[in-house]
Amino acid sequence: MFRRFVYLTTVVVLIAAIVAACGRSKEEAAPAPAKADAAAAPAGNLPAAAMQIAQARGLTPDDIDAALKTYTPSGKLDEYYMFASGGHSGNLIVIGIPSMRILKNIAVYTPESWQGYGYGSVESEEVLDEGNVKGVKIRTGDTHHPALSETNGDYDGQYVFINDKTNARVAVVDLRDFETKQIVKDPNVISNHGTTFVTPNTEYVIMGTQYATPLGWAYAPIELYKEKYRGVITLWKFDRASGRIKPEESFSIEVPPYWQDLCDSGKLASDGWGFCNSINTEMATGGVEEGKPPFEAGVSQRDMDYLHIFNWKNAEAAVKAGKAETINGMRVLRMKAAVDAGALYLAPEPKSPHGADVTPDGKYIVVAGKLDPHVTIYSIDKIKKAIADKKWEADPFGLPVLNFDAVKHAQVELGLGPLHTQFDDKGFAYTSLFLDSAVAKWKLGGDDPAAYQLIEKLPVQYNIGHLASAEGDTVSPDGKYLVAINKWAVDRFAPVGPLLPQNLQLIDISGDKMKVVYDLPLGIGEPHYAQIIKADKLKPWNVYPKVGWDPITQAPSKFATKAGEEKVVRNGNNVEIFMTAVRSHLTPEHVKIKKGDHVTWHITNIETAIDATHGFQLGGYGISLSIEPGETTTIKFDAVNDGTYAYYCTEFCSALHLEMMGYMLVEP
């Protein structure tokens, strides 16, 4: 332990003045918002001055309405959070609604320097390393479908899950601190897509494969596609208490190499069931370079693909009864065992569908056939009846294919390229039309197939992929807002070179007519899917519960260091540093080591004030940390080079922030 330094009288006075001025917590320092007590606008028409501003900027009456519907003044909080995947950014983007401002970019599969994720902190490196593949360090990903944890089919605001399509992984993010806690890698498949979707009480996180491969990351020639290549639907068991997926309690259902696409979980009337569609029942294997049809053609030959209908409760029972085979540590219910257990069926679905979305009451499944102008609505009652009646034929793998007419409830023609469907609180559904660049609003007809009808189409700019409405895939959608996740922006924003942002358009769906009210350029990723949750369902921490906190275990860290107990411990050429950070100094300020030393360095941010985060970078060693109030973190490295290196707080924390530094002196 170091001796505490003794202040000289003049220094005491100086420090006292500085602490008084800038050491106070920012809540105290913050002036009261000037407009907090200002009266709301008077009734009647807006003042002519406002009108002049609108005219000078060329705003139309619709623009004025849109501005007033979305503008969120300083200190007023957004009503909803949207959790959007970042696509090949490998992360998860949190956006406030209606302001459409990016509130956080949660690092998941890719390192993020500002958050200190994957730049040396042992905690984050360990999470990322869980996702390595056969010894290859993977530090990127392709996130597609976030799933908020649910209780009784409604978002509960506790966790959010997100997949990596490229490497068939699933991650867990804790919404107390909006940080990634776990990455699991499926040991048998290389790619997923219908991932993540949760069962109504988050018993399982559902993962469906996309591109079929030989199970177990194995090699097999493409000529053996039908024989050797497979997909799986993996049910990752989630343990809410520990906030972790338990791979040992998880299992997979083997499925044919049909390229499963999107999935959804049943709920209420369809509780216990799950649905995944597929796009390559042709089992095309490509080879354009050898004169064969390219995948885009080969995969699109048949008029019908297969909706995969699985019963995870039956599958779970079969696995518990020992019917599964263990492959690379994962219990896999082979196709025959799944069929025998009544856990796996197929139903025809129109041409290359994208979304399979269950209605809020759980009674219907909406499939959007992307090369078909319709959405097709299936009834869970009809599915159950067709199963009971054994109205099926076998596919080439022996899976029962239910009779299409027996399970189809209704079809609605919407337009070109229907992809994905969400719901509101008034009995309407909203489907994205990729080729039309439009959102189709249509009426759910309940029991009456004839009552399903197209209501309205709204052009969007441009090439909408998924869409998300407020709590729109839960048992109780909110309506009000819908976001069109458009893939192309083209001419919508000031140009930034050949790589353009996406365009996320906020649509007001509260009235009779849909209205685009905001265009958000999204240039930090490419969202595929998003979920929108009422903000008051989340109860995030604003500081960690206790000083000396380990954010991965969400418990006190054994490396926590208190003020006055900082130390450097040497054991041979192993050096262990216990450091504290507080406005405005790091203790110790000199770290004296030798070239070749193995360094383990713990830093505790001993602040308890909201927003009093300290960053940490060390020159020449590629390290970047973000240490939030109360957090303890650790870095490890070898002192491969001698020299004199500065380390310092990278987060502008106080007037004397630039002085919050130290030297690492590495003797040759």
Add this chain to the structure above:
Amino acid sequence: MFRRFVYLTTVVVLIAAIVAACGRSKEEAAPAPAKADAAAAPAGNLPAAAMQIAQARGLTPDDIDAALKTYTPSGKLDEYYMFASGGHSGNLIVIGIPSMRILKNIAVYTPESWQGYGYGSVESEEVLDEGNVKGVKIRTGDTHHPALSETNGDYDGQYVFINDKTNARVAVVDLRDFETKQIVKDPNVISNHGTTFVTPNTEYVIMGTQYATPLGWAYAPIELYKEKYRGVITLWKFDRASGRIKPEESFSIEVPPYWQDLCDSGKLASDGWGFCNSINTEMATGGVEEGKPPFEAGVSQRDMDYLHIFNWKNAEAAVKAGKAETINGMRVLRMKAAVDAGALYLAPEPKSPHGADVTPDGKYIVVAGKLDPHVTIYSIDKIKKAIADKKWEADPFGLPVLNFDAVKHAQVELGLGPLHTQFDDKGFAYTSLFLDSAVAKWKLGGDDPAAYQLIEKLPVQYNIGHLASAEGDTVSPDGKYLVAINKWAVDRFAPVGPLLPQNLQLIDISGDKMKVVYDLPLGIGEPHYAQIIKADKLKPWNVYPKVGWDPITQAPSKFATKAGEEKVVRNGNNVEIFMTAVRSHLTPEHVKIKKGDHVTWHITNIETAIDATHGFQLGGYGISLSIEPGETTTIKFDAVNDGTYAYYCTEFCSALHLEMMGYMLVEP
């Protein structure tokens, strides 16, 4: 070269239909914006309906004005770009004004997966590797001060430069494609801060050290601080034609270990000069753990620090005359040589200043003493006169310290914690007050010291660091907009856990009173400084000029591959792949290799339509690319594992995007 595949009749029909539907360029596909022809709002008061929206959301009359000043409807472009550093995100953030939307996050020092920067593309890895330190791979940074290239002291929209404080590096970003082209590493110092600032015609990019270290990345005990530790001001020579810094034509001026802080370049009246302030003329060396005053106290003992005044034209002449010493390949003008050349002077400045900012006419330098309530205004004429009159004393290193009263022109008391100053077109200056959490507007008094006066203080939320006004550090500021770069957000936004975003507030400075009109949560970095440029000064490309383009050399790539010329070339266990990407297939679709092969893989995006970017990820190998229209890129890796791996387009490019994939088959 592969045989082209022969379409079967049915496939031809299908493909034709798909191409007709989705292969067209998105400009054609895009519906005309619905509101393009709508009339602007009528004169007079706003309709009562708009008023009802405002009332329902609790908007005050000021909020309504702010909404109408900032809301930017779909397809209307922002008037200004702001280039903000990302701090310890290591990047550069482009924000549109007045909408305050993030248009792009330019990856500079840290990999960015969505942009395919640093995830396997050889071109980006080579740029990043330029910034490695003694063999240590550095993939993070701490960007502080962007500098747009200038012609005659005005932004010209061609390039932007940005520093990395942690490793004393400077990067070049080309504004034709908004991508990083070069990183240079100072071979003698570890840390910079007064970086980057350009001379009026971008002859040089100015870099000033922050934390002093022994030159040449050497080791020296802290006890030898005064003898061995030094700073430098490096003048990086920029060659506009090649778009590159030329290290061999660059040079450094050695300066004392005073912890130089911010710098600015002279212009017009002060052309040829540069100014850096400093915060540790005490030469405090810390050691709180040994009972010594911590840096925060040690550095803050003296009432006056030193403004460094350098003449880069005199320094350049001395270097050309052979007066420099070459250290680690960099020509360094030692302190004595610099003094002898009339290239280096000091002037006292009040307590621990932050910004040193030159007025638009170049006549005055404004120094904000962050532990002093004043800004101090120096006159270049008085500086020149004091030099001519030899009104100086020597500092401990023999540098001339000009007499304070001889060079000081005026002082204005503004408030607590003045940091940084910008200018408008009406003769006002704006200074951030960190401790007051306010922006001070004050009048420049020209020749009359008594005419300098405080006009107004506007509270901001909270703890403002730098600020940026439109073209506010050029010879002709625009006024109109100012952005307060606030370091703390505290209660301004919906909570996202212990790590909070920053709060960038847009302030309307066009009227008599300053008004906050927008709060932007910034959760992807921590901007320190920003520059704001009129949007029409930039002429970015929207596709690369020619198919088969190398974005690093900005010239045709020798690895460009045309449709029909794709191939796989094997030479022993070296495999070279030449691939094309176009909606909706990658050619070849099978890459058959063996475990242990060394793979070099070139991909050309043969699209010419705006926004037709293709992404590329390869399972199990950690690779992520973004290949913009026309771009050719290369990856290299060893096939360390056998197995069957999917690669695919990660950018949702067409209705058959999911089918745009292939298999890499790695035989054991």
